[in-house]
Amino acid sequence: MFVKKVDVTTHHHDELLDITHLVQIAVAESGITSGRVQLFVPHTTAAVTINENADPDVPRDILLGLQHISPVLSQYRHGEGNSHAHIKSSLIGCSEEVLVQDGALLLGTWQGIWFCEFDGPRSRRLIISVMQG
Amino acid sequence: MFVKKVDVTTHHHDELLDITHLVQIAVAESGITSGRVQLFVPHTTAAVTINENADPDVPRDILLGLQHISPVLSQYRHGEGNSHAHIKSSLIGCSEEVLVQDGALLLGTWQGIWFCEFDGPRSRRLIISVMQG
Amino acid sequence: MFVKKVDVTTHHHDELLDITHLVQIAVAESGITSGRVQLFVPHTTAAVTINENADPDVPRDILLGLQHISPVLSQYRHGEGNSHAHIKSSLIGCSEEVLVQDGALLLGTWQGIWFCEFDGPRSRRLIISVMQG
DSSP states (O other): OEEEEEEEEOOSSSEEEEOHHHHHHHHHHHTOOSEEEEEEOOOSSEEEEEEEOSSTHHHHHHHHHHHHHSOOOTTOOOTTSOHHHHHHHHHHOSEEEEEEETTEEOOOTTEEEEEEESSOSOEEEEEEEEEEO | OEEEEEEEEOOSSSEEEEOHHHHHHHHHHHTOOSEEEEEEOOOSSEEEEEEEOSSTHHHHHHHHHHHHHSOOOTTOOOTTSOHHHHHHHHHHOSEEEEEEETTEEOOOTTEEEEEEESSOSOEEEEEEEEEEO | OEEEEEEEEOOSSSEEEEOHHHHHHHHHHHTOOSEEEEEEOOOSSEEEEEEEOSSTHHHHHHHHHHHHHSOOOTTOOOTTSOHHHHHHHHHHOSEEEEEEETTEEOOOTTEEEEEEESSOSOEEEEEEEEEEO
16 A cells, blocks of 8 residues: 655635646556555545536536535534534545556546645645555 | 446436446456445546435435535536536545445445436446455 | 444434544454555445544534535425435445554544434444455
């Protein structure tokens, strides 16, 4: 198993960052050409998802939709005021797993991998692990 | 690792298709009796989930609930008009992983595996990978 | 592969139960010090998620937010009246996967693993599988 911890810097409160190339680089560095790569976000107000990375309006609309789905509610008690971001993190999820074949990610034509910031801007981490087999 | 790409045809705009048997067939074909099977949807307006496959009203209600959760918003900009479907895809997620023991899927009594179409009808693909160990 | 089935008892209709220690115990019992652990919930109105386990208001707010996101809708037809719970199960997801390094879970500082009950109280099961590599 090859494990790489990558620093990710976000610049907005809510942001979708295309990290597909970071994952491709880690897979190349691992030397593993057949297996799987897991992306893990070790944070509770961030996430990782796979979605279209062609039209920049897609990530923009996803963030807008998530604000509609998980708004700030007056009944929340958590003192940091970011319960809506914790909920987005659990809705989207903190990990993804993609197949590796012939050294390449087995993604669909329109799929890219996105780091999801819901309580930024911040310095974040991403754990990329590549497994043979 | 055994990898099989399966064609899935959907017939409605929103649809939950029970694909449990397709996964069972692929596991049998793989010859792997102990390990794990991953389901991966290489699309950005579809998904895969595990939920009840006894009462047909459950998938019907899930689709209805998701329309309530991620409706079409007038503020969306993505030109294809399917941003609400992209959001459903990220909420439900494009992969699932199930244990294989003694050649069988280790699912709960009421669990089935569902291909989720959110922007159909279309010809879709499902990638099934079975890993030993 | 080491597989352990754990009984989980919930005490409320909606509840987030911190199961991080159960996962740590299973990893120790497996004797596997490097690899991955998968948590799988074999139910259709429950789930598993990773989120903050420091402030008890976070799980309380997550449950409140999920009730807002997936309320009981009058249009639901499923006779058991728990379609909103089935939807929460698919939104959060029935599995999580965490890396194991030097015998420890590779979680972030604030991350814990939560069993999510959306239709309790009930006797539930959790399947913990640990894989080397």
